[in-house]
Amino acid sequence: MDSFELNKIMGAILGTCLVLLVTNFTAGAIFAPKAPEKPGYEIAVKSSEGEAAKGGAPAAAEPIEKLLQTASAEKGATAAKKCAACHTFEKGGPNRVGPNLWGIVDRDRASEAGFNYSAAMKAKSGKWTYDELNKFLTNPKGYIAGTAMGFAGLPKDSERADVIAYLRSLADKPAPLPTAAK
Template sequence: MDSFELNKIMGAILGTCLVLMVTNLTAGAVFSPKKVEKPGFEIAAKEETASGGGAKEAAAPAEPIEKLLQTASVEKGAASAKKCAACHTFEKGGPNRVGPNLYDIVNRDRAVEAGFNYSAAMKAKGGKWTFDELSKFLHNPKGYIPGTAMGFAGLPKDSERADVIDYLRTLAENPAPLPTAAK
């Protein structure tokens, strides 16, 4: 191998390095990354309002439940209640699961199902599960009773909520009468 061959090989290696360096500098100038203000990713999350009476106001449905129950469908409610079946049972004397048994829930005192350990927030709320109370709770459980252990996001659709409440009403030996709609 003579010196001319060695010069050609070294020249090719040097030329390749030069082309790579120029390409790298050009790409760095054209595709320069933006400097971030703070490191990490921003995760977009739905913010809840923290106003004076925010918890109850946030859970308020658009239409009164008395009016919605007049057109509610027990069959649709039974279908929608299947979402609840992962945590609740519906039959008389049924066992408690992650949530309490819901048989005869309408007009029952809150947090009284035997053998179920309710959260402190649910026990402190007190009162009865009236049609209106059920509607507000099912609309946004954590918004209506902050601190509840119920992890369900809620039923934002008024008609679906009314269907479920009408279905729950029928789960009793003596179902509660439908309330009359305010005119």
């Protein structure tokens, strides 16, 4: 190979590099990226800080006493299938991730034998009244901060009332329905 052939090869390589360099500058000028004002992505999250700071769930649109007057235990049984992954409903049924829910209405909180409740649930005294169940099922972590229950809640008033009516039916002697305030 003579020097003339070597010069042609080197010229072709340098010419290609020059074309690539010019193309890169041109593409950079045409497609200049804009740097964001704030790096990263904003993720929209439903805020529950205000609810937790108040110590409870947001007030329901209608009182549970009024909702229970038209609630359906049959619809509640269907809606409660969401709960069946963690809870059992039959009398004397075993505890799972959550306690057995037979006779839950008017039962003391954290009282199911053989179930290890979270410290937050043990600290919250009282009974599971209709109103307490309504508040808890709306937003469990918002109502009892620190509860181990990982369920997001039932935001729909009618669905919550149906589930509570179903839970009421799970007893040898169901608790009387509360009277609706007028």
